[in-house]
Structures are given as C-alpha cells and as structure tokens.
Amino acid sequence: MTATTTTVPTARAAVVDTPAHRDGNVLRWLAAYTASMTGDSVYYIALSWAAVQSGTPAQAGIVMSVSALPRALLMLGGGVIADRLGPRRVVIGSDAVRCLTVLAVAALLFLTSPGLWPLALLALAFGTVDAVFLPAVGALPARVTSRGQLTRVQGMRGLGIRFAGVVGGPLGGLAVAVGGAAAAFAFAGLLIAISVPLLVSVRIRELPADDAPAGAEPVSDGAGGGKTRAKDAVGTAWHDLRVGLRYIRRHRVLAPLMLAIALGDLGFVGPLNVGLTLLADERGWGASGMGWVLGGFGAGAGLASLLLAVRGRVPHAGHVMAYACLGGAVAIGALAFVPDVVAAAGVALLVGLLAGLSGALCGALLQTQADPACLGRVTAVASLVSLGFAPLSMPLSAAAIGAFGTGPVFVTSAAVCGLGGFVVLSAKNLRRAELPT
Incomplete structure (x- = not known):
C-alpha cells in the first residue's frame, strides 16, 4: 500500500466477527458507492437529454456511445493502475475527476449554449x-472487509446498484424538468461529490499472507521469483499487464470463471x-407492459442481492x-413463448433472481x-468482458430478430x-x- 493510504492492522478474528451489514466501515463504502452510481444514472439522463436538444438523433447517439471506446481500450491498463496505486486512492x-468534469459542463451550459462538442468531450473523459475507476471499484471490497464477508458485500453492492437504477432515473428526469440539462449535470456532480469524503473516511485493512486463496499460483515477477506484485517495485505497466493476464490464464478457477462470465x-x-x-x-404489450417485465427482472435481481446480503454465505x-x-x-428462452405480460413479468422475475444470484457468486468467487x-x-478483465464485448451482442440480436423472429434468437x-x-x-x-467462512 502507499504511504498515504490509511491502514488499520486488525486482528483477523476481530474482522471476521463483524458482519458486513453491521460494519460502519463497509456501510460508508456502500454509501459512497451508491451515491456515485446514482450520480452516474442522473449523468446519463442529463447527457442524453442535452445531446438530443443540441443535435440530431444520430448525433445524440454518437455522443452517447463516445465513452465506450476509451473504456474498452484502456480498461486493462486501468487494472494495472489500480494494482500499482491501490484501489482506494484510484x-x-x-x-473527484468525474465530479469536477460534470460540474464544469454544468457551469458551461448555465452560461452559454455551446452545442455538442463539450458533451462529446465529457463523454470521452x-x-x-x-x-480506471471500474477495475478499482471491483478491487476495493477486498480491502474494506474480510474474505468471509465478501459474499454479503456483493449482495449489498447489488442492492446499491438496484437503488441507483430505480432512484437515479426519476431524479434525473426531475432535475431536467426543473432546470434543464445544466441543473441535471450539476445534481449528478453533487451526488458523485458525496462519495469522495465518504471514501476518504473508509479504512483500508491489511491483507495478511493467508488471505491469498489456497492452491493459487503466486503472481510472478516474470523472472521465476514467485514474488507478489505488492512486493515487486520494478517493471513496466506492460510487463504488469502481461503478468496479470498470464496469472488469469494459468489459474485453475479464474480462467474458467472468466469464460463462464463471458458466455x-x-x-x-x-x-x-x-x-x-x-x-x-411484437406481442403488443406496449411500453407499460415492457415496464412490468423490466420491473419483474429488477425485483428478482434485488431479491437475489438481498438474500446474499442477509445470508452472507x-x-x-x-x-x-x-x-x-x-x-x-x-428462463431466458421461455420469455419468448409466454402467453401474456403477466406471465412474462413472472418469468422475468425468475431470470433476475437466478441471474442476480449467479452474477453475485461470480463476483464473490473472483474476489476470494x-x-x-x-x-x-482480474477485475479489469471481467469488466472488459461485461462492458466491452457483451454489448456487441445487442446489434447482432436486433438484426437476428429482424431476420428470424424473437423465438429462435x-x-x-x-x-x-x-454454456x-x-x-x-x-x-x-x-x-x-x-x-470462505
């Protein structure tokens, strides 16, 4: 860890005895994470509204997609930075950078009507x-709680994501209705700003040697020394990346887990x-019917997160x-064949429950x-699969449904x-x- 990171050398038994949902340190981390994610939801509402108001629908679509390219290209490098500097600092x-950038665009929109270019720059930034943020966020839970509490933390994190998704949309819409895109950007920046002092107050625990999972190969320094990266003070970022990718490829659990996540x-x-x-x-359910189906999915995913948060293991x-x-x-295959919207909402609830459970367990196993x-x-590779490659299936699914119909797709x-x-x-x-228990 860096010299500026607050480290609390706590006895292992004492940490394990504190359930995550009763641990003030974990709750501060969760509050920071939820505030940041809610700010993200409001930000995307503001960005889409401002882009539509400033240009054509095609131009708005380009602005909304600009952020995807640097995220995909730089994600693996972001994982290296998170490991080198420590996830809390990153x-x-x-x-802080996200907050200041959004507030700067909000101020610009309050003062003038600059068009699409600042929105494109904001999306790019x-x-x-x-x-950098996503790999560090994924690596941080292991530093705020014990390995035995990581399953519960994954459930709590899922609840935070659901809360941000449910609350962020209406809040963003309300901010746009009251003060336009500028007010919505300002509100998003303030929500993200709330997370910064909360994160500063989060204590980081030392990682004892026995926190490394049994049977895993050590992260090699590339010279056969078997030293962990935390003790390796030399080497380039490219070398660190190759070491990390080799570590995943050779790991007896992480390698198939990454493939399972991708599929x-x-x-x-x-x-x-x-x-x-x-x-x-196609079924004539309309927007309200689709809303009920999405609501069923969200409810199922929320139930899965709540189950893990309460049960803990x-x-x-x-x-x-x-x-x-x-x-x-x-259940996903059955969605295309249900007779009405009520049955579809029920099936979607089952999809959300099972997908939420499997997704949280994937995250917990990755962490431990x-x-x-x-x-x-490791988190960077998993995030790249989920946020970089998986969205490519959306245009393919749309084209395939146009050619073959919903059922086969x-x-x-x-x-x-x-698979x-x-x-x-x-x-x-x-x-x-x-x-772990």
Missing part, C-alpha cells in the same frame, strides 16, 4: 476515467436489452452458480480466489448463456469452489 481520484453476459445482454423491446412490440458456491446459470438460461495483488487486473441466446453453466460444471476446481 477510486477517490476518479470520482467519462469513458477514459471509467477505464453468460453474451447470452444475457442482447435479449434483456434490445430483444425485450422488440418482443414487447452460500454453501457449494460453484455448484449453485452453475445451476443458477442453467436455470436462468432456461484472486491474489489481492492482482485483483485490479431468445433460444439461441439462452443456449449461449447456458456458461456447463463450463462451470466441467471445470473441477471451479465446480468445487467454496466461499
């Missing part, structure tokens, strides 16, 4: 900072985004993750299986998602993986 710096996201993102809209239009995590993935795949010295790079997507479950079952070490 998250604090990233949120946000995507660039996100490439699950590729099969899930298309149907639950573009596909659901086209399905609702799931026995036989590898098996449960595999069967939840397989069950969710069946990875060497903490490499966790930023949903079934195909379900099969791809189900993730079979990968888990076929990988012995992942199938037998357990979460």
